[in-house]
Amino acid sequence: MNTPTVEFYSTLQSAFDHFNAELFDTKLPYCLITLRSASRVYGYHHAGRFISPEGKQIDELGLHPGFFTLRPIESVLSTLVHEMAHHWQQHFGTPSPSNAHNQEWSKKMESLGLMPSDTGLPGGKRTGRSMSHFIIPTGLFLPSCQRLVEMGFAIPWLDRHLPAEPENQVEVVQALKAAGVEYQVSAPPITRLPEEINGKVTVYRPAPKAVPSREKLICPKCGSKAWVTPETKIICGVCSVRMLNEINNDETNNHL
Numbered sequence: 001m002n003t004p005t006v007e008f009y010s011t012l013q014s015a016f017d018h019f020n021a022e023l024f025d026t027k028l029p030y031c032l033i034t035l036r037s038a039s040r041v042y043g044y045h046h047a048g049r050f051i052s053p054e055g056k057q058i059d060e061l062g063l064h065p066g067f068f069t070l071r072p073i074e075s076v077l078s079t080l081v082h083e084m085a086h087h088w089q090q091h092f093g094t095p096s097p098s099n100a101h102n103q104e105w106s107k108k109m110e111s112l113g114l115m116p117s118d119t120g121l122p123g124g125k126r127t128g129r130s131m132s133h134f135i136i137p138t139g140l141f142l143p144s145c146q147r148l149v150e151m152g153f154a155i156p157w158l159d160r161h162l163p164a165e166p167e168n169q170v171e172v173v174q175a176l177k178a179a180g181v182e183y184q185v186s187a188p189p190i191t192r193l194p195e196e197i198n199g200k201v202t203v204y205r206p207a208p209k210a211v212p213s214r215e216k217l218i219c220p221k222c223g224s225k226a227w228v229t230p231e232t233k234i235i236c237g238v239c240s241v242r243m244l245n246e247i248n249n250d251e252t253n254n255h256l
Helices: 004-023 066-070 073-092 103-112 141-150 166-178
Strands: 032-035 043-051 057-063 114-117 132-135 215-218 225-228
Touching: 004 032, 004 073, 004 141, 043 073, 057 073, 066 073, 066 166, 073 103, 073 114, 073 132, 073 141, 103 114
Parallel strands: 032 057
Antiparallel strands: 043 057, 114 132, 215 225
16 A cells, blocks of 8 residues: 555656656656645746766656645646646757746647746736746647546645635636636635534635735836835935835836
């Protein structure tokens, strides 16, 4: 009988092998799949992260287990393939030192059935330092993922410490539907877990964000910045105009 550790990592390896065969013609070399909950990103790829005593190097493909609890299995597995696309580029393409999400990576993602988007929604930028994606309903990924799930694939263990509120994931699905991207996905595991077991909470939600003690003001003319206590009103000493809160400064927002 497999131990929980072997069971968990064998499950992830089976998903890697499945997509490697169906989406990458079994060309991807093995990597070391890790689970890390220190970061709030869904996943990442780190080339040459590990080394053996004999000097052999191997890439890391990291996944955040906290989001396994919050997201539909199709979304979780799309993150795995997102990172496998980085793995493909590392060994068969040309990674950009300053931008992991370049045009080559973007085109590969689309060919796999995942549309790059910095917002995770239609219309977002397709390249950039920080990048998400959404599933293309008619692409290769979705039916491949569905075949894997139909064969009985399931995450055997779920992180009880949530990195985000469940409602955030519901909003993403609703936003995609409003943008015309709609497909059937499984219910997130969080929706199937009881709230309590033997009088104790099942999952732990993230602590509320602290109220900021300072806010950033920007001059709408020259762009000078100042950090002040909330509700403070100041005049730019250069332009003699009122400095505005960053989120209310239309000129600044146009350049984000």
